[in-house]
Amino acid sequence: MQASTLLLLTFVLAVVAYGLGYSRSRALAMPLGGIRHLKSLPFYYGARAALWCIIPGLLVLGMWAAFQDKVIQMLVIGSLPAELVPDTQGRASLLLSKISNVASGALPPGFVEPPVAEAAERLKALRQQSQVYMTALVISVSVLAGFLGWLRIRPRLNARAQVEAILKWLFFACAALAILTTMGIIFSVAFETFRFFGKISFVEFFFGTNWSPQTALRADQVAAEGAFGMIPLFTGTLLISLIAMVVAVPVGLLSAIYLSEYANKRVRSTVKPLLEMLAGIPTVVYGFFAALTVAPFISDFAASLGIEASSQSALAAGSVMGIMIIPFVSSLSDDVINAVPQTLRDGSLALGATQSETMKKVIFPAALPGIMGGILLAVSRAIGETMIVVMAAGLAANLTANPLETVTTVTVQIVTLLTGDQEFDSAKTLAAFALGAMLFLATLLLNVIALKIVRKYREQYD
């Protein structure tokens, strides 16, 4: 049986165990005078039986699935004639993929040496065998454990406490999974970053003003020596983010003020979702809007003023990115402004202040820390944005502050460094990880600051 079918079957068994546990607890309760003489509700006895059934089953299934390939490979390699046994790990994996290709039918057996074809046959047989063993083992473990769980149901058994404890561990495991994944990403990036700095010096990376990551692929190739200065990339990122914020902050903030203070309920309930829809548009759609509509418009307009502008520009990418970020700013600011207590508004209005005076002098200063937090979150979103920049700002790493020139950003360079066929231990590909680590640190820092500010603000009114 396939592992997926087996998984399904384990769940079916658990459901059966639930039903049996439930009815057994009721049956035990009846002579005592009803389910109120049970320590827990019948639901918990059923759930306990189901958990007893499914957890050992899933554990066995998971272990088997994790180790079966390794064990089978060892057996196959071990059975090869001595002259074919590979001497290095690289050769071993080459040979194994050859064998499994023959086994799956991708490679006709006639194309390979007879011992390899035999090994492929053995591989097939072992796999079938393994599946049979696995099926038998998982089903018997599930049934046995479920039966034991069912058998131990007593009226005095506190099934509820046990179920709650198991669920607590389950929730913990889910939370741990998310954290472990993040840690894994961080460590893999950090590891590659250290390898990068083994090839390129810190000084060149952090202070170099030239970015052209072309390295020779072969030792004898004639190629330009690569330059890995990250400054033009970070200035490009900052330039585009700055343009985006110049667009997003005033528009977002003012629309938030309109929505929270001036708009009546009907307008608010239609405009707010519409505005938030902007955040739901895929960035690639923004990207071609920027590349095909905004960028040409900007270069034509600049040309009509007699200013030279390239067809792809930081301004085009930044302004479209700003539009994309408007809902972040407006939605967060709207929430923060709404959180300012009504009593402050009343107090100001009762002194004869107009609505705009109240907004300007009382609500806005009170909401400012929260608004700053929202803006910083939007900045980290802008820094991480890639697609719009790829399409509208170009790839040339210019060190410039002119928004009409083409620039590139950290994220765009990561994409171009890692797409296509790449050698994975060259400085060129490792540079992507170093850039990623720097970007991660920058946005992490921004997020920490933003969350700190937001939290501090919350404490003020609660």
Added chain:
Amino acid sequence: MNTLNTTVTSEAEMPEENVVPVQEEKPAETVIEEGKTVGRPFADDAKFKLRNVEVFYGQDRAIKNISLDIGRNEVIAFIGPSGCGKSTFLRCLNRMNDSIDICRVKGSLNLDDQDIYDPKRDVVELRARVGMVFQKPNPFPKSIYDNVAYGPRIHGLANRKSDLDDIVENSLRKAGLWDEVKDRLDATATGMSGGQQQRLCIARAIAVSPEVVLMDEPCSALDPIATAKVEELIAELSESYTIVIVTHSMQQAARVSHRTAYFHLGHLVEVNETNKVFTSPEHELTESYITGRFG
């Protein structure tokens, strides 16, 4: 001297509203005649002339045909059980109900013979003349100085910094807060105690030199000592301001006010000199309320 004998006794229209659902021992047949207020609702030298005032929240009639005068430099207390409309009525006097979309006000409300609800009326000017202090102290999250200076600044009451300093000092003195805060005017107002905050709000309200101060349960969030201070302050302020105070504490109404108005389910049941209301109420609902049978 009930000079008002307006309109309908609406037995037929809305019988269920006329039968007052009070507690069991109270006979259910106590009838409030709409628009009929016993006692002395009118004054000779009226600051506010309020006639046939009705307030609607959507379809709900929260204030039912109330007529009342509020005299110049008088302290009048509004008392009554929760939800009887006394706060709603108070907020009509400086149009604080405007910010509630579904709220409509009918009838004629005049301040010094000028219509408060005239569409051409400048609300800013009205609120500068009719200040308000709220139930919960609501100082702005600014310094003590900026809180008091807020009103004078937006109304341009001071030409120079020294003028503003004078206004702030005078207001804080009147609110009895000057000696406590004169050394820390730059400290943030939210760090003060509740009683100090409320007196700061009073200072803030009188800094724009209003003619009337409305107080919506100003002491309900304060401890007894702070309450005593605020009450003392009200007595002093009554020399120069007209004060309307909503309160849940009958002792407070008895201590600070000249006249007391008893509200019940949106009706104004009885208005009279405070000592009369508390010693010999004319309406049986007033009597039940002040003797603590409900509310």
